[in-house]
Amino acid sequence: MNTNNAMVRLQKACKEKSPLCIGLDTDPSYLPESVISRFPSPAEAVVAYNQGIVEAASQYAACCKVQVAYYEAMGLAGMKAFSDTLKLVRGSGMIAISDVKRGDIADTAKAYARAHFSGDFETDIITINPYMGFDTLEPFVEAATAADKGIFVLLCTSNPGRDDIEKLSLTKGGTVLQAVGNRLNELANRFGVGEGSTSPVGAVVGATAEEDARALRDAYSRIFFLIPGYGAQGGAARVAATLLDNAGGTVNSSRGILCAWKKSAELADKREAGTLTMSDIVGAAEKASEAAMKDLQQAFAALKA
Amino acid sequence: MNTNNAMVRLQKACKEKSPLCIGLDTDPSYLPESVISRFPSPAEAVVAYNQGIVEAASQYAACCKVQVAYYEAMGLAGMKAFSDTLKLVRGSGMIAISDVKRGDIADTAKAYARAHFSGDFETDIITINPYMGFDTLEPFVEAATAADKGIFVLLCTSNPGRDDIEKLSLTKGGTVLQAVGNRLNELANRFGVGEGSTSPVGAVVGATAEEDARALRDAYSRIFFLIPGYGAQGGAARVAATLLDNAGGTVNSSRGILCAWKKSAELADKREAGTLTMSDIVGAAEKASEAAMKDLQQAFAALKA
Secondary structure (H helix, E strand, C coil): CCCCCCHHHHHHHHHHHHEEEEECCCCHHHCCCCHHCCCCCHHHHHHHHHHHHHHHHHCCCCEEEEEEHHHHHCCHHHHHHHHHHHHHHCCCCCCCEEEEECCCCHHHHHHHHHHCCHHHHHCCCECCCCCCCCCHHHHHHHHHHHHHHHHEEEEEEEHHHHHHCCCCCCCCCEEHHHHHHHHHHHHHCCCCCCHHHHCCEEEEECCCHHHHHHHHHHHHCCCCCCCCCCCCEEEEEEHHHHHHHCCCCEEEECHHHHCCCCCCCCHHHHHHHHHCCCHHHHHHHHHHHHHHHHHHHHHHHHHHH | CCCCCCCHHHHHHHHHHHCCEECCCCCCCHHHHHHHCCCCCCCHHHHHHHHHHHHHHHHHHEEEEEHHHHHHHCCCHHHHCCCCHHHHHCCCEEEEEEEEEEEHHHHHHHHHHHHHHHHHCCCEEEEEEECCHHHHHHHHHHHHHHCEEEEEEEECCCCCCHHCCCCCEEECCCEEHHHHHHHHHHHHHCCHHHHHHCCCEEEECCCCHHHHHHHHHHHHHCCEEEEEEEEECCCCHHHHHHHHCCCCEEECCCHHHHHHHHHCCHHHHHHHHHHCCCHHHHHHHHHHHHHHHHHHHHHHHHHCC
């Protein structure tokens, strides 16, 4: 077992540097027209913006999460932008998480693992949907282990619809998400227990699940969490901090950082005049990243005080 | 409500022409070296092979299912091959199903819908994973309705792991997959009832679920099924035929068709000599398509006899 896989490295970076994950869910509609119009295509504007954020904000974050849907929506040019963005993130020293939520059986799962652990779309960690069953997780665990990569499996998502399936109560006891969580604990056990664990398997737990945060954190105390829902989705730093306890986690902020220019008081005049530049909007994202990092660090310090 | 959406058109084509869906899960490893080596890249060989199959076999099938994982695994060239393959299928008069199993929240789901219902990756119908909750289905239903497209939602998959989550019993009664199925019935109700239904929402039900086939077919009698697992995965025509009853369905065969050249007796000498041509392997796929169509039609006739 290798102790240098991406999940172990991310866990270390989040403890030593910052719990923040910058979400590069960069839809072109998040950029002002005055910036987009300077590029030959929206996809190229997105890559340039991502590059600006990666360079300016890498000191405040351990990783970037790249939501593939926004890139797929731009077609082939978008997939090139996805590939370019992953290279920028990985080249910066931050860890890249591709939020792809893939999940499929046998050879198809192996193909997805090849797609995202090597080649044009190579990343460090991918998100996985476990719905089709635990046999569908195995090819990803094997591939991650072989290539020093990692996977985050959906456990308790940040949307209200988590009540529809994830939180249903089972006749055998517990809920659907606990059935998934039990399997994640079993998977983690394969890689050693306690501080020395080298499991490449993490879990997605939303910062909006306030009523469940403490119980989830304790039930899966050795599993590292990817925590979406903080900021624009309404999740509080206090809830996120709870989820950062024990094995730790990384807290994603996407629109709170990408769209910070829309709320910046000092950019109000330029915003109204339609003269915002790339430097303006990257600067706003940098300030928002620093603020998010400090917000999370303070909330965690308060929790542990 | 438009009666011309892709799901309604597919339902009609399956009843009038053939229940067969050809699975273009074309991994380059499914092609002999003597064919691959004639192309500048594996991705181009895959597109040429797909083109051959679409031209030769369109008379035996209503649709083709394109599994995106095998194309993603080839990186940017693979995504171009995915785009080209969808154009070939749609240009042939067959309906294209992109087996993407996407699923995500709110704006991200909308981005996935844009990605696959328009632009470079435009298809007719996509597969959807409902795990994150029913709010995640709505953007896809809306987008499908607006663009005359369709969605197949995972209901009972063909792999053994379906026992792990899909078939868990709930304290409120029924199973997880029945909770999903109930919502699919509700969604279908929005588009009218009975023969005149114009619902763009179908369900994935594996042909390997022999013990459940009749109950599933009757519980969701008005929902059109995408039926994987026939052939190489072990599903019998008899089970598939049960699932073709009521509102009908389309039965997918992937490796049984794509890899037919590996089992063809008349190609044995060429196979051993390493001299198989594109024409040889496309011819084997054509024969396998015809045989699969007849196998399914006979099984269905026997069921109804």
